Amino acid sequence: MTYGIDISEEEIRWVRLPKGENPAVCGRILLEDNDRSPRRIRQVLKEFFSRERVSRFVFPLCGQGVRARVFASDKVDISELEDNVAWEAKFMLEYNRHRDVLSFDPLRSVGSQTWIVAVAAPLEVIQRKSGLFPKNPTHIETALTALANAVLRSKWGEKDIIILHLDRSRGFLVVVSHGNPILIQEIPRVNLKEARLSEEALSLWHDELKVRRNFLPQDKRRLDHFLLSGEAALVPENARVLGECIDLTGEVFDPFDGVQIECKAGEGVLFPLAYACALRGE
């Protein structure tokens, strides 16, 4: 059984997929306000791994130099495709082979173009984050690709949507068009003070979403829905209001929609990253 384990500033969220007679389960381990040090997180994870007998797990990597980019390539030959990836990695992701680890995955072909996702992360960050766990991870995702995977596996996967995963101190934005992620961006310096977004916060996020929507190609800006997940989605009103900011219907994104899982009502919105990581490990 593979676990998806998502460590946020305030808590550890985990999802275990069903296997045999074992049902799918998710859970949260709150970290005390006065001790969120790596040593404490390591200790909590060690106890969790021992209690749950975790052998396989995937976790999402984010922040601190983790970069991701989705781009289209008209190359068909794999070596030319790799050249394209190398160019994008060098100039758009500022990939440094002495410092970073690079991974890329060709996605769907649309017309004569192949969409590719490439991510780069500093080796030091990967090792530091991996070092929090008592075992080696089966894979390491990025939070951005995990969020994209969560959407692609849901009923929203074939629609044109923009999703914002907003926790108290981190934010990820993904745009999916016809079953393909076309924009994935991490939003830096997030500081969500209240569960319900204030007027000031709404104004700020309105500008943020409008600017980021402009990163999309002209022909991809027509979207159907705005989805919200994370701690901000615990208040469904936030999704509706933020959607209205960019003239879209806003809804909360529950990755467990249609999935049998032991989860508290309304808390599913917290687990898209952990859930996608668990799926990635299967």
Next chain:
Amino acid sequence: MIQIDLAVRRRPEKLTSLQFLLLFLGILLGTSLIVGIGLILQWNSLNNLADEIGELGVKRDSLEILEAEIIRYKDLKDSHSELMLVMEDARKDTERRLDILRLLRTELEPGMKFLSCRIEPDSVITRCLSPSNVKVARYLEELSRSGLLRVIESEPQGTRQGLIEHRVLLKIQ
């Protein structure tokens, strides 16, 4: 599903009891295997050594035989050398006796006859017949002049065949 993987393998910080046990068993089996192979190789080399020792033993025996032969050969050689020395001494002694005998005969004065002589290691006793004592005196004088003999005494023994018989004692020089 996007297949992105940034995982970098790292060494586990601690071994579990099972891993430790497996590692221990692995090391034990590996060591036993290496020791076993080593012992087999050692056994083979010991067998080879035993064969070589056997061959060396045979060589040693033949060398001992050769050594005994050499010793015997040396003994024989020494004996041969001694015999050669004895022969040489005997030859010299014989030559000396022949020289003395030749001297005793060639130095006789006309009318004198040589009867016998006995040659000892350091002296000679000879008997001869002479018509006169003067000729015996000349004969003894010639023997002394040779440097080989020195006259100790000359003693008349009577007459035989009308000649005077003399017995002469000479010292070999």
